[in-house]
Amino acid sequence: MLDTHPMQDHDQPLQLPPQGRQTWLVTGASAGIGLAVCQILHAAGHDVTGFGRRQAQDLPAGFPDIAYHTVDLATSQGCDLLAARAPHRLDRALLNAGLGYYRPLCRETPQAISDVLAVNLLAPMMAAHGLFGALLAGQGVLGLVGSTAYRGAAGMPVYAASKAGLDGFGRSLRSEWQGRVDVRVIHPGPTATGMAMRAGLTSPLALRMMLPVDAVAAGVIAAMQGQGRLRQRISFGAILRHKITGRAA
Amino acid sequence: MRVLITGGSDGLGAAVVRHLTQAGAQVWIIDKTAPQTHQSLRFLPCDLAQPDDLAGLPARLQQAGPFDLVVMSAGINAVGPFEAMPLATIRNLHAINCAAPILLAQHLLAQDLIAAGGRLVFIASVSHFTGYPGASVYAGGKDALVAFARSLRRPFWADHRITVQVATPGPMRTAHAARHAPPGSTGRGRACPDHIARAILRSKRRAVIVPGVASQAMALFGRLFPVQATQAMRKMLYERLV
Numbered sequence: 001m002l003d004t005h006p007m008q009d010h011d012q013p014l015q016l017p018p019q020g021r022q023t024w025l026v027t028g029a030s031a032g033i034g035l036a037v038c039q040i041l042h043a044a045g046h047d048v049t050g051f052g053r054r055q056a057q058d059l060p061a062g063f064p065d066i067a068y069h070t071v072d073l074a075t076s077q078g079c080d081l082l083a084a085r086a087p088h089r090l091d092r093a094l095l096n097a098g099l100g101y102y103r104p105l106c107r108e109t110p111q112a113i114s115d116v117l118a119v120n121l122l123a124p125m126m127a128a129h130g131l132f133g134a135l136l137a138g139q140g141v142l143g144l145v146g147s148t149a150y151r152g153a154a155g156m157p158v159y160a161a162s163k164a165g166l167d168g169f170g171r172s173l174r175s176e177w178q179g180r181v182d183v184r185v186i187h188p189g190p191t192a193t194g195m196a197m198r199a200g201l202t203s204p205l206a207l208r209m210m211l212p213v214d215a216v217a218a219g220v221i222a223a224m225q226g227q228g229r230l231r232q233r234i235s236f237g238a239i240l241r242h243k244i245t246g247r248a249a
Numbered sequence: 250m251r252v253l254i255t256g257g258s259d260g261l262g263a264a265v266v267r268h269l270t271q272a273g274a275q276v277w278i279i280d281k282t283a284p285q286t287h288q289s290l291r292f293l294p295c296d297l298a299q300p301d302d303l304a305g306l307p308a309r310l311q312q313a314g315p316f317d318l319v320v321m322s323a324g325i326n327a328v329g330p331f332e333a334m335p336l337a338t339i340r341n342l343h344a345i346n347c348a349a350p351i352l353l354a355q356h357l358l359a360q361d362l363i364a365a366g367g368r369l370v371f372i373a374s375v376s377h378f379t380g381y382p383g384a385s386v387y388a389g390g391k392d393a394l395v396a397f398a399r400s401l402r403r404p405f406w407a408d409h410r411i412t413v414q415v416a417t418p419g420p421m422r423t424a425h426a427a428r429h430a431p432p433g434s435t436g437r438g439r440a441c442p443d444h445i446a447r448a449i450l451r452s453k454r455r456a457v458i459v460p461g462v463a464s465q466a467m468a469l470f471g472r473l474f475p476v477q478a479t480q481a482m483r484k485m486l487y488e489r490l491v
Contacts, residue, residue, distance in 0.1 A: 168392025
């Protein structure tokens with residue numbers, strides 16, 4: 001999984017990958033895995049356009065010097081804006097924006113369900129539709145960021161459903177677009193982005209077991225390079241194996 | 250037995266309704282169009298693509314419930330290359346196939362409209378095992394339902410004594426399937442919706458019901474050879490659509 005693009009340690013100089021400078025689009029760029037991905041890509045010299053919910057003035061202090069657009073992907077206007085502001089030729093599009101609540105169905109609200117399904121599933125479908133031309137022009141890779149919860153999760157049924165939907169969509173789309181645009185679904189395990197706490201997860205043990213965000217971001221970038229499989233999982237095992245052997249999971 | 254079914258006017262849903270009414274069940278149908286047969290049935294017109302229509306349902310069902318069996322059978326399809334699909338179609342597929350059953354399940358649970366000891370059955374698709382190039386949005390929505398049902402199964406049993414199941418039927422001899430088959434398709438090999446309905450109603454415990462021999466064969470092939478199964482679906486469907 002992590003074979004083609006070695007993870008960068010912060011004390012080592014960052015280098016351009018063998019493929020050279022790439023044009024990337026990243027959604028969910030203002031926080032969490034998306035922010036870490038943008039930081040690593042920008043430091044490596046890639047051309048990155050980020051999209052996020054936060055206004056430009058509310059971006060965190062370490063936000064990289066990249067093109068950034070505010071969009072709310074739960075709305076159709078947000079999806080239209082994404083397609084309109086995207087570069088005309090893309091090497092990589094990483095649809096990473098996600099939203100979720102750690103709670104059973106009896107504590108869900110209709111609005112929250114609609115928002116989670118809109119951001120996690122409908123928006124990536126609309127974005128994939130809007131970005132097809134740019135990805136085709138760049139013979140690019142479309143990455144859909146799911147979650148290991150996609151097989152079902154009793155504690156977060158709506159989130160699990162949205163990520164399973166993304167996985168199923170990606171599987172069929174990969175077949176449709178074969179030979180034109182490479183589609184991959186990347187499933188990170190629970191990551192220490194703060195999303196889990198905001199989502200209502202309170203177990204201290206579970207919070208300690210989260211994957212480090214920088215390692216996951218590097219894993220996501222690696223999963224977008226080279227010849228990749230449809231489905232790639234990022235777990236402690238995969239990160240550890242890569243650290244020890246320098247090779248893929 | 251009190252039964253609530255979405256999409257009960259046509260296709261598999263209508264077959265389920267036929268079986269249940271023969272067995273003496275009281276059936277409430279939620280659909281956009283009224284059922285052609287069984288005019289005596291209780292029919293609640295509703296456009297499941299409209300969240301407001303959906304939100305109004307529990308109040309209309311308050312006197313009828315709680316239900317011993319709820320079947321989420323309403324679904325639509327659209328086939329063709331994804332990049333050429335109109336955005337409105339993508340939205341509609343998402344709203345009806347994926348968001349509506351999840352939202353309705355939440356409404357029914359919040360209003361105690363599913364009886365203890367009852368069953369909640371989602372209708373997904375055998376595409377869960379094989380993929381469905383040419384209907385990627387449909388495939389995504391159906392996979393979402395499978396994961397949603399799997400997620401609900403344990404807590405619903407523990408907290409409410411409700412059995413949650415998901416069925417993954419393959420192609421059937423319904424108007425819906427005929428509309429979305431590739432040009433030149435003879436319809437041979439499609440299952441009879443009555444057989445599929447019977448298999449779903451009989452299977453009272455299973456988490457994932459794979460009804461009918463054809464869908465069982467497709468599911469087995471997809472489980473053993475997932476890449477080849479999607480490739481085969483591409484050849485049989487997608488390449489004949491473009």
